[in-house]
Amino acid sequence: MTKESQILVTGGAGYIGSHTVLELIQQGYSPVVVDDLSNSSKESLIRVEELTGAKIPFYEIDIADSKGLASIFSSHSIDGIIHFAAFKAVGESVEKPLAYYRNNIGGLFSLLDCMDTYGVTQFVFSSSCTVYGDADDVPIPESASVSAVNPYGQTKLMSEIILRDVAQSRPNWSVSNLRYFNPVGAHPSGRIGEDPSGIPNNLMPYITQVAVGTRPFLRVFGDTYPTHDGTGVRDYIHVVDLAKGHIAALSYQKTVQGVHTFNLGTGRGSSVLDVVKAFERATGKTIPYEIVDARAGDIAEAFADTSKASEVLGWSAEFGLEEMCRDAWNWQSKNPHGYEDSSGTV
Numbered sequence: 641m642t643k644e645s646q647i648l649v650t651g652g653a654g655y656i657g658s659h660t661v662l663e664l665i666q667q668g669y670s671p672v673v674v675d676d677l678s679n680s681s682k683e684s685l686i687r688v689e690e691l692t693g694a695k696i697p698f699y700e701i702d703i704a705d706s707k708g709l710a711s712i713f714s715s716h717s718i719d720g721i722i723h724f725a726a727f728k729a730v731g732e733s734v735e736k737p738l739a740y741y742r743n744n745i746g747g748l749f750s751l752l753d754c755m756d757t758y759g760v761t762q763f764v765f766s767s768s769c770t771v772y773g774d775a776d777d778v779p780i781p782e783s784a785s786v787s788a789v790n791p792y793g794q795t796k797l798m799s800e801i802i803l804r805d806v807a808q809s810r811p812n813w814s815v816s817n818l819r820y821f822n823p824v825g826a827h828p829s830g831r832i833g834e835d836p837s838g839i840p841n842n843l844m845p846y847i848t849q850v851a852v853g854t855r856p857f858l859r860v861f862g863d864t865y866p867t868h869d870g871t872g873v874r875d876y877i878h879v880v881d882l883a884k885g886h887i888a889a890l891s892y893q894k895t896v897q898g899v900h901t902f903n904l905g906t907g908r909g910s911s912v913l914d915v916v917k918a919f920e921r922a923t924g925k926t927i928p929y930e931i932v933d934a935r936a937g938d939i940a941e942a943f944a945d946t947s948k949a950s951e952v953l954g955w956s957a958e959f960g961l962e963e964m965c966r967d968a969w970n971w972q973s974k975n976p977h978g979y980e981d982s983s984g985t986v
């Protein structure tokens with residue numbers, strides 16, 4: 641695989657996908673995007689085109705559409721796949737498990753079939769730290785035991801298992817399972833960022849919506865966890881660092897066949913109140929908050945052991961928490977309604 645390689649990016653119009661498409665272009669790759677826009681806007685790709693000056697081939701289809709997918713592989717010489725396309729809301733997955741299994745697992749099958757048909761051997765998968773369940777120890781290494789406590793987590797775990805079994809039967813394949821911790825922030829340009837529909841499920845977009853006046857205060861779920869200030873601790877990672885981790889994995893795996901698993905985090909745990917304070921320092925905004933009951937199923941603490949990614953991929957996160965907050969706010973304040981107010985075609 642050369643740097644000019646064409647990389648199929650599924651879910652490339654989404655939050656992490658759009659940042660990775662930008663990074664791919666900047667590092668000399670040619671991304672081809674497939675996204676059904678079920679949770680995103682074409683505007684993200686228009687803005688990546690503006691930022692990079694590149695033209696991005698874009699296909700608005702569901703990856704479960706085998707014929708549509710095959711026609712993309714027929715039109716482009718695809719050298720590798722980065723697979724982001726999935727539903728990702730934990731709560732919704734409990735309400736609609738079948739939709740999650742169908743989309744997240746069914747979509748994977750179509751892609752793997754195309755790899756066989758079109759001789760593609762490189763696959764990078766968006767996994768999640770959710771596969772560790774409630775880990776016994778922190779920091780969490782890749783060797784920690786895995787378990788899933790909701791259908792979303794199950795789809796990530798099952799996908800990893802499917803990829804392992806299929807890759808074992810195809811010795812020339814290389815697969816990287818990238819277990820993300822908590823992606824936050826936005827491209828420093830403020831042109832692309834996280835644009836959740838409805839009430840955000842994640843902390844940072846909630847904070848930025850409070851800061852911009854869309855929501856009156858932040859609800860902090862629980863302050864009696866066994867952590868330094870009682871609020872839940874997570875490993876927040878800047879989305880640009882995360883995007884770079886994908887390129888590092890692509891570059892590594894082309895020479896090392898088999899299945900590889902890497903944590904992508906910073907290795908540092910921050911509590912909810914640490915994030916609130918860092919946001920206030922970085923932006924000068926005050927974030928009113930109220931402590932409410934802890935949510936069922938939430939764990940006290942999770943952060944990554946990142947030594948494997950650092951030693952094997954030569955990748956580690958560069959941005960700190962205040963930069964994550966600064967860039968999240970830069971995006972939100974420049975785009976109070978996300979991509980909603982823009983329209984256009986790629």
Ligand SMILES: NC(=O)c1ccc[n+]([C@@H]2O[C@H](COP(=O)([O-])OP(=O)(O)OC[C@H]3O[C@@H](n4cnc5c(N)ncnc54)[C@H](O)[C@@H]3O)[C@@H](O)[C@H]2O)c1
Nearest residue numbers: 651654655656675676677678679680702703725726766768
């Ligand atoms: N954001 C996080 O906190 C986080 C953490 C760990 C793992 N992940 C995983 O990373 C990936 C990307 O997450 P994100 O935050 O960018 O989410 P996102 O919703 O912004 O991006 C996913 C994209 O996939 C598209 N999509 C969904 N199903 C599709 C289908 N069947 N066919 C074509 N396109 C489809 C959506 O329209 C969206 O653009 C997901 O697989 C998610 O599970 C995310």
